[in-house]
Amino acid sequence: MPSPSSPGAFFYSQVIYHPPLPTKKLTGQTVIVTGSNVGLGLEAARHFVRLDANKVILAVRNLEKGQKAKQSIVSSEKTKADVVEVWKLDLGDYRSVKEFTARAQGLERLDIVIENAGILTTKWSMMEENESTITTNVVSQFLHAIPLLPKMRETAIKFNTLPRLVFTTSFVHWLTKFPERKEDKIFAALADPKKARMGDRYNVSKLIEIYCVQELAELQSASQKEGRVIINHVNPGWVVSEVMREWTGLKQMIFRIVRSLVARPTEVGARTLVNAAEGGEETHGQYMDDCGVGKRAPLVITEEGKAIQKKLWTELSQKLESIQPGILQNI
Template sequence: MSRFSSRKFLHSQLCLPIPYPTTKFTDKTIIVTGSNTGLGLEAARHFVRLDAARVILAVRSIERGKAAAKSIEESTHRSGVVDVWEMDLDSYASVQTFSDRVNKELDLLHVVVENAGILTYNFNMSEEDERQITVNVVSTMLLALLLLPKLRETAAKINGKTVLTFTGSWMHLLTKFPEHKAENVFKELAKKESARMMDRYQILKLLGLLFSRELADLTRVSEKGHSIIINNVNPGAVITDIVRNPEGLRRIYAPVTQKLFCRPTEEGSRTLVHGAEGAEETHGQYLDDCKVGVPSAFFLSEEGVQTQKKMWKELEAKLERIHPGIMQNI
């Protein structure tokens, strides 16, 4: 089923238990973005419980990050494992500073969980795009490409695999993405007058999925398989504060639908941990309920593949402007 099915959605949300993670992350260094709250915080808590050597919370507020670190240390009874590093996806410069620090200070980097994201129905700009596109797509891919060399270097040093996992969403199934026909899609999405904000989050999650497939296709394959496993995880619908300051009727129905249909935050975060385990068969895949899932019909269509190639060229031009030479990291 590659279209949204409410039956499949409800079965998944209400009847399928998500397995509690037990695979150890012993000796591993892990970065989790957007980890001061929500899914990122609970995933980071699992990594610490599962014996990771070092877990870096990449957050835009050091204060909120420190509170999260304290909560993890108290619940896991492990100290000296969690670090809090500043990174704001609203700013390309902040992403570059963060990746410089990673490259300078970390000898090894085993797992990157690119989880941070925003959802809003209001149109605002940040850097050169609509803000959600900057945060969830462009800066997220900028960070991915800047961290690829360290992930590849680590894979070579340990003679094993490293993992780059993105938090995607089932909501990509809900968009027909008419903007994909524009000559320059990023510019089209940055036009306030024609912005369809009710569909924006669905579009950016589809873009994230297209870009993770392209990146997975482009990264080198060795005889032993992929040295960096790249996948895109759907956590399901999960109780978090992703919609900050809901307006109008949403204030009333959001908490009700969360109670009725959504997974508890910790349960949702198990899907991120599963993605981070980096099984070979997850490379380039959309993961749903902790297994390889079926993405949207558009994603699977020839039109989806062509859109992926066209949009990758647009992204490439953008990232090269931001950080000249970055494409050589692939």
């Protein structure tokens, strides 16, 4: 089969392959899904409710839209209203992220976390001390995920389970050459508007996220702390969503036509997130693609890629510690 970056492989994945409907029951479990008022996050949350999760937390930026998403799930799955909760989470605001993780410490258990929220924009703007895409798709992902690990380990020990931390990444990491990797300070370069390549920024953010997920998984494996947590990341494929809502006119029309021909329905794409959340030891640190361990771009797996991973993690660690001192002790 061609590499995932080839037209043949892309066509096979998008048109021929059909992710199976998840059937593994999650009775009694607690799940958090970020970015779950629309799109992949909403449909993944709907699946988790269907699979009998005891509590599904919709982590959303807009509480009103989150409540509408909750009602949609309660109605379609004919479940009790208290199964679905709506919590505030704005990945563009570090205070919001820290408030969410502090609140999560009060949960009785935490079995699954889906780090799904993200943005795609070609417009330059700053959020906190980074360009908005980097803040949302990278820094805040880990500012949110790492403090949740102790609760997940506690769950593993108390309930004899195997919690999963899943990041939604993407096949688009194949599409960037990531020239910023050659900068002395990568995050600083990405925060410089004079150096910004916003047309490639989403691809870059997903590649950086992959590097950092892999490093986090390696550190988790090396930790001597009790309680095993599986950490992986998943490519949902090209899915029907509003992620390209910035595009207008002829560009938007062409995009919608092509999308209608090859993009997965949102519910079908969401199955891949649930599949990753069912993954066993063999998925730890892995890139999940078409409900199996997939191929990563050469820039990830070469010796150069391994060095980039270490460099990015060092820079990210410094950022995280400056935002929340002591955060790395949670790993």
